[in-house]
Amino acid sequence: MKMIENVEIIEVSPRDGIQNDPVLLSTEAKLALIGRARAAGLRSFEVTSFVNPKRVPQMADADAVVAGLPRDDGRYIGLTLNRRGYDRAVAAGLRDANFVVVASDTFNQRNQGVPTQRSIADFAEIRGQAASGLALGCTIGAAFGCPFEGEVPLARLMEVVEAVMAHAPDELSLADTIGVATPRDVTERVGAVRAAFPDVPLRLHLHNTRNTGIANAWAGLEAGVRRFDASLGGVGGCPFAPRATGNIATEDLVYMLDRAGIPTGVDLDAAIETAAWLEAQLGRTLPGMVMKAGGFPAGAA
């Protein structure tokens, strides 16, 4: 693998990380999380989602979270599933939004109430009308498998990717929403997308549900991905994906990248402290492992 200049870690704990958590965090706690993560060196965040607060009560304060964000050069992304959500994100003042189109119809229907084609059409409409200067990316959900349909064939994924790419997202994300991917799949699917669309910035959203998350991140890195979603402590899950567990843990990813000499800008010890702080806020043990084991032993003995 050639030298890697930089990897962007998108901290998704304020969104995917906590959206399904039984502990409702206050807006202040969410902003404190973002502030602490910034102090640890994280610069990109999925800060909230603009969805139905009845379905996802944890995200009901989306506007307040955006209003409280630091005024700096950080990247603050809002997740949206439809036109209404996108309009709310822009109205709240976000300049970076992430739309979701799920590769399988059944999951798209359950996640956002319409079939995949309709979400693609929504994305096209938003893209066509979005003001210049506002970044708009698109995540392809269930890109590696669907909890309802099982296999998502590569050909089906590529159909959806091509339909989305026709509307020129600023960033394309492949999401292993339910944590079924393995390195073989990442190599195959990232390779296919990069072959078809070599210029689009690719982002990978991984869950560690079957212990393959960190392996998949490494495979993604080898396949050319430079943007990875992760959540401090590995907190997370999807309320509409059965058995989906946490995102890959930010500090576990940083540990692996640090040891490979790949810059992330994140301080491992500070990330571990922030994960521990989040664990205390949520009142339960989080799945991240480096926060328990610590970094590489100093060897003082």
Added chain:
Amino acid sequence: MKMIENVEIIEVSPRDGIQNDPVLLSTEAKLALIGRARAAGLRSFEVTSFVNPKRVPQMADADAVVAGLPRDDGRYIGLTLNRRGYDRAVAAGLRDANFVVVASDTFNQRNQGVPTQRSIADFAEIRGQAASGLALGCTIGAAFGCPFEGEVPLARLMEVVEAVMAHAPDELSLADTIGVATPRDVTERVGAVRAAFPDVPLRLHLHNTRNTGIANAWAGLEAGVRRFDASLGGVGGCPFAPRATGNIATEDLVYMLDRAGIPTGVDLDAAIETAAWLEAQLGRTLPGMVMKAGGFPAGAA
């Protein structure tokens, strides 16, 4: 990666998996574990270790475990740390033994009471006198880092590997005893060993302490390793390695390999059932993740 014909999984739950467990398993339970694992398709086992029962009470019944093993074509390995242990393994009737030499002196001293050079000399002596027909492999402990000394430089590892290889082990194992390795390290170190000794069968012993275990297995596979230690449910740890947690989980490894079309001979569902059985025996939740999440969704919906 070219087509992989077969991967050998060495089930180490009867040895590394339980050696540090507070629950003392009966000889019958250990033999039941091996029997169930065999029924799930596992054919290679590290069945016990011949060590000081005062230090590792869980292994005090080593002779009885060996006496109760099935009489079949399975591979049954006994772990030994010195001449006395090796003689006991042979006397018990094992035809396959695994010696340990730790790459760092401090850890070798703590683990087996002598410096690394002395363990290498012991290995040479045993190798010189071993009856023909008895397989004797050697594990290089702390091959990726030491809990006491910290970094184990590649040059130091290669010195130890070369000294061991001078005595022609039937198999060479690199052990990430404390779970610090990352894919970068595996690629580097397996690559160096294979470049120097292309013909020795290489085995990789990984712990998932920092969530990199499965990633490291994949990196090992890509680097040419075809033999991997794993333990059902990810049970395990080393009593003399601070903070070391479990081995990589057999069923998590099988899931990744299954999805890549790499044959292991193991039935995933049966492996999950056996991990659940072991969990019940030990009375606590094991760290394996596929045993909780299940395999790839069938997509009946």
